[in-house]
Amino acid sequence: MHALFQKIAALPWDQLPQWLFLIPGLLMLLAAFAAVCLRNLIHSALCVVLSFICLGVLFMALGAEFVGFVQLLVYVGAVAMLILFAILLTPASEVQASNNPLSNFRLSSALHAAAGAAVSFLVLAGLLAAIAFSPRAANAELPAQPAAAPVALIGENLLTYTLLPLLGIAVLLTAALVGAALIAKEDSKS
Amino acid sequence: MNFPGSGIIKGMAVTALNIVGSYFDRAHAKRLITEQYPEERPKLAEASRSFPFLVFDGDDPEKGIRCVACKICEKECPPQCIYIVKDTDANGKPIMRPKVFDIDISVCMGCQICVESCPFESIRMDNIYEVSGYDRFAPLVLHKPQLLKSNAYYHGIRPTEAAATDARIEAARLRKEAAAKAAAAKVAAAKAAAAAKAAGEKAAETKPTQPE
Amino acid sequence: MMLQILLAISAALFALGLLAALTRRNAIMVLIGIELMLGAGNLNFISFWKFSAHPETITGVMFAIFSIAIAAAEAAVGLAIVIQVHRRLHSVDVNEANQLKG
């Protein structure tokens, strides 16, 4: 009993926190996979939200707290709500038999899915191969002082080096807001 | 002062005064009018009614029972919640007394028709309103011992009506007595007349006594 | 090793997003797939930042912040378009929206 305690205590526990990021990472992949596979759109969207949350947690685990919380705020608070609202506002949005003769042909949709799966599998294989054979990725070591992005530094950066992009983003967001409202507005003639 | 939002401030002041006032107001009793039910009970109106009960006179329920098991109420009861069996004596001869008197108060609708139809002023409406049991059936069927309540109780819950009833019973009793006396007098008179006839002219001047 | 695992996770997320965008015919699912791919890109930025030689220049973090902002704008406009398409065609099948005139 005593020896067991000591054995457990002697494990390299100090390295454990470094690897905790695997939990949200794998959960994120699982949720994303479920989102792709599930037929029910709302379930699929909720799974995507879970994978967004896990992504945010992953960012926090990697030391980018600000980005992690921004990810949660933007994706869970806003984008997820937009997606869910869009699903509710487009009733019967699960694709049914349509007018397009080609899409009624079941073989074609099977082929479609197979082609998509093949392409994404090829992309995955290519990326993984690139990662595996890249000497830089294999030799990467954690820098001496742990990476941290204090919020004051981010603010300073936003108003100095990246001031122009910040202004661009501001214009873009305004344009997107107005544009989205205009596009989604009901036509007066209909 | 009338600026945007001033209405809200006025309203808040009113509720604040009410909250504080409910604690410190001198006219405390006037503000908090809620009756604390199990401790304080409402004074029921005299005419309030719930379910029927049987009135008995005197102290002994069995002796003083007014009901004669005429079964008029059983017949009149719209939801048919009354069940009566007439009592019999040792020889199996029916007597004017109920052996069983049951009222199913889960069926009773409190219409008071039994009270209206009772010729003996025997069934009356009670005003208990806390009737409940742990079973849907048995505890809600009231039997004779539970139904029998004294005339004093009746006077307690609705004095006016009870006094009127008593007066009526008293009047009826007096009328009955008078009738009995009259009948007795008639019989006596007839007897006397017969005797007089038999006695002949000798007794012609004597007169029969009149009842007062 | 850690960087490789992070990159592999990111690559898998990207592939899943691509799968959603290519195989699902619902326009909303296509948009979701694109969001997943953007998330994978952000993950790459953050993990490269964490393993960079100079993490105190927080370039990766800044890039991720801007990327999130752009993704939000893209989602808003994309979903508005989806709703408008649904209003006209009564379907959100991407195969149906194959004509240019309104």
Add this chain to the structure above:
Amino acid sequence: MNFFALLKDFLLQFLGLFKNLETLPVECMRLLREFLTKLGELCGITMPQWALDTVSALVLIVAILVTFLVLFALMSVFERKLLARAQNRYGPNRVGPFGLFQPVADGIKMLTKEDLVPRAADKVVHYLAPIVMVAPALMLPVFLPFGRGMVAVDLSVGILAFFALGAGTELAVFMAGWASNNKYSILGAMRAIAQMISYELPLVTSALVVALVAGTLSPTGIAEAQSGYFCGFLPKWFVCTPWGFAACVLFYIGALSESNRCPFDLPEGESEIIAGHLTEYSGFKYAIFFMAEYVGMFAVNGLLVTLFLGGYNAPFPFLEWVPTWCWFFIKLWAVALSMVWVRTTLPRFRIDQMMQFAWKFLLPMSFVTLLAAAAWYYAGQGPKAWMSPAAWSASALIVLLSYLLLGTFCFTRRHSATNRRYLFSE
């Protein structure tokens, strides 16, 4: 040294801590860690740092959970009592002394009720919704500084984290509404989400105003920035400044709305849509929703206290002998009970009024407070602004003028009867 001697030693030390109430909670945590280390030595192992961290974190979580659940329980009684008093009733006074054990009775009632799941409901999502609702709500209090040096998670981005976790509520409301497969539920959920998203903007913006002046996003830093006094005895709370007062009122309104409290209780407007997204919930799940709402309300109130009401700081120098954490909870209760006060007074908004109020009044006003805070900061040269007449007058002028303008524009009753268009009258 055996175990009992150790225990006795630490118990005595624990009792000794009560001499200084101010540092009591912090010292308790330190004592716990020491005790665990000693216990490890007794067993012959050195406690690793992460194990100590985990255990003390768990103890902290339990302490915060218990505190907020007790707050929730007391609030549910006091709210009903105050509401009753405003209506000249007694309120709950049956269970225990003054009805204080009413929440226990309510809890037992809720637990023993049947947990109904509609047949047409999406079972999994219906089951998950209360969990998704309560998890972020219970996480919110950890970012709040309850006293000097008493914060469970001291994040430099605490306020952002607070709002990011608060976003989870919307998701839960949507899940509850959609999974119930009921028109009232989905209507209520849609209303709730529309309301939360609309009121989140003024809420976040008015919090941003404080972050702008305090120069930090951490709640501890903001509370510390409000310590001290100006003119010798007046509290340096942000609510005492013109821009801070305006932002505080805006934040208060936003907090009312975010916690679905009257007059913003449209999502569960009983007279219109039964109970909104809660229609199909009963028993314990309903209790969980209820609890999440109240804990969330207390958390948002705690943030309000931290941002505007000086956090854990005493209002006057001569009151500084009261422990800082007592001040925090006194202020928290004051804000929470004021919400009950508002509830007794104001009727429910109509949905279009609610949206108009958010977008046409609150949002512009919160931008104005941003402007006023900037004016305060630059006219008064930063931290010296408290004593600068220029800063006071500039920000007061901006806030007052725009309030009067916007207020007259938004709240003046238009005679709508004359130019009302009836949709289906032709």
